[in-house]
Amino acid sequence: GGMITLDPGYKNTGACESAITFLDGEKGILRYRGYSIEELAEKADFLEVAYLLIFGELPNKEQLEAFHVDIKNESHVDEEMKKILDAFPKSAHPMGVLSSLTSALIAFNPISVNVTSKDEMYGAIVRIMAKFPVLVAWTLRKKKGLPLDYGDDELGYVENIHKMMFKRPSQEYKRNKIVIDALDQLLILHADHEQNCSTSTVRIVGSSHAGLFASLSAGISALWGPLHGGANQAVLEMLEAIEADGGDTKKYMAKAKDKNDPFRLMGFGHRVYKNFDPRAKIIKKAAEEVLGDLGIEDPILEIAKGLAKEALEDEYFVKRKLYPNVDFYSGIIYRALGIPTEMFTVMFALGRLPGWIAQWREMRLRSEPIGRPRQIYIGENQRPFVEVDKR
Numbered sequence: 345g346g347m348i349t350l351d352p353g354y355k356n357t358g359a360c361e362s363a364i365t366f367l368d369g370e371k372g373i374l375r376y377r378g379y380s381i382e383e384l385a386e387k388a389d390f391l392e393v394a395y396l397l398i399f400g401e402l403p404n405k406e407q408l409e410a411f412h413v414d415i416k417n418e419s420h421v422d423e424e425m426k427k428i429l430d431a432f433p434k435s436a437h438p439m440g441v442l443s444s445l446t447s448a449l450i451a452f453n454p455i456s457v458n459v460t461s462k463d464e465m466y467g468a469i470v471r472i473m474a475k476f477p478v479l480v481a482w483t484l485r486k487k488k489g490l491p492l493d494y495g496d497d498e499l500g501y502v503e504n505i506h507k508m509m510f511k512r513p514s515q516e517y518k519r520n521k522i523v524i525d526a527l528d529q530l531l532i533l534h535a536d537h538e539q540n541c542s543t544s545t546v547r548i549v550g551s552s553h554a555g556l557f558a559s560l561s562a563g564i565s566a567l568w569g570p571l572h573g574g575a576n577q578a579v580l581e582m583l584e585a586i587e588a589d590g591g592d593t594k595k596y597m598a599k600a601k602d603k604n605d606p607f608r609l610m611g612f613g614h615r616v617y618k619n620f621d622p623r624a625k626i627i628k629k630a631a632e633e634v635l636g637d638l639g640i641e642d643p644i645l646e647i648a649k650g651l652a653k654e655a656l657e658d659e660y661f662v663k664r665k666l667y668p669n670v671d672f673y674s675g676i677i678y679r680a681l682g683i684p685t686e687m688f689t690v691m692f693a694l695g696r697l698p699g700w701i702a703q704w705r706e707m708r709l710r711s712e713p714i715g716r717p718r719q720i721y722i723g724e725n726q727r728p729f730v731e732v733d734k735r
């Protein structure tokens with residue numbers, strides 16, 4: 345195949361044209377639909393950002409309200425779904441549970457499968473925007489052994505998610521603005537990141553005209569891996585291991601640099617960002633603020649800062665332009681909010697949901713062809729079949 349260009353990992357291949365997210369890896373710029381991530385993280389809320397990503401413009405008050413009402417009207421998840429959740433052992437990894445439940449949702453919402461018109465797409469989008477947080481909350485509640493619950497229509501989108509996750513049967517739910525704002529900001533920072541592994545997965549699965557929910561379920565599986573969204577869990581486990589090791593960051597630095605050791609400094613490096621990850625900058629500051637506001641002193645934050653400082657001054661990391669990425673500090677905030685480590689990547693999925701939806705919708709509206717990469721064959725030439733007793 346002389347005509348075929350080989351590009352493992354698609355390092356230099358543009359797979360689509362997109363009007364959703366702009367990313368400049370040299371300058372550390374990230375914009376959703378033209379708005380800078382710094383400004384959105386500070387001024388917008390997650391539901392507005394979701395609307396912006398999916399439909400292209402910031403909603404006015406009426407549009408935002410209508411979107412929220414449509415979501416609330418779809419916030420039930422079929423009771424039969426609880427049986428599926430029930431069948432999982434408590435020890436199941438929440439990402440596996442979430443992707444299975446998202447897939448199972450198709451059976452209960454067949455109307456969301458074959459959507460082609462903008463109106464049908466809208467229906468599928470509000471259904472998943474409504475039901476996905478319920479699945480996330482159920483996944484956590486199953487882990488914790490708490491009774492399953494539904495949302496509260498009186499609350500904002502993110503506050504409702506928080507309540508669904510943490511409401512205890514015997515207690516009133518108390519609103520904590522610091523916690524909700526921190527969660528809202530983290531979700532915004534994760535909401536889209538152009539053609540990353542999980543988003544490309546969503547687009548390629550969707551390109552076969554599999555439905556939105558099936559595409560999302562595949563995206564969740566892609567996100568799970570430690571080189572992608574799973575890095576946030578891996579970072580915290582690494583920081584905990586360093587803490588248990590008496591704070592010996594040098595040892596882990598040496599391991600990360602050792603080419604004979606598969607260990608990598610988790611939360612470091614990025615395919616596109618080569619000077620800094622703008623999300624990491626915001627999250628580092630937020631981590632310090634949130635822990636301060638909540639009066640939490642977490643030794644892990646000091647270890648993380650120390651490790652980052654060492655790496656940023658180390659020749660190995662400098663030469664390869666490796667900087668802390670979005671996953672480096674996020675887990676410290678999740679932990680401060682009482683979210684178990686195994687749930688971190690689920691929180692990433694919750695934030696990425698509008699991005700995946702926006703990318704899927706764009707791909708379908710542009711009638712993109714089925715995704716089908718080529719290859720360069722390096723196997724055997726033609727050879728005759730050999731009967732089993734002659735091998």
Ligand code: CMC
Nearest residue numbers: 570571572573575600608609610611612613614615664669
């Ligand atoms: N620790 C040690 N060495 C590293 C690291 C790291 N975290 N990241 C990259 N390198 C080295 C790598 O070994 C290679 O060295 P050499 O040139 O000597 O062979 C060089 O840097 C280039 O790395 P690469 O693997 O070719 O780069 P990539 O673009 O294929 O991979 C990455 C990008 C993010 C998968 C990688 O940096 C990595 O594995 N990082 C750790 C996992 C992580 O934090 N992932 C989260 C990514 S950000 C958001 C998200 O997707 O969740």
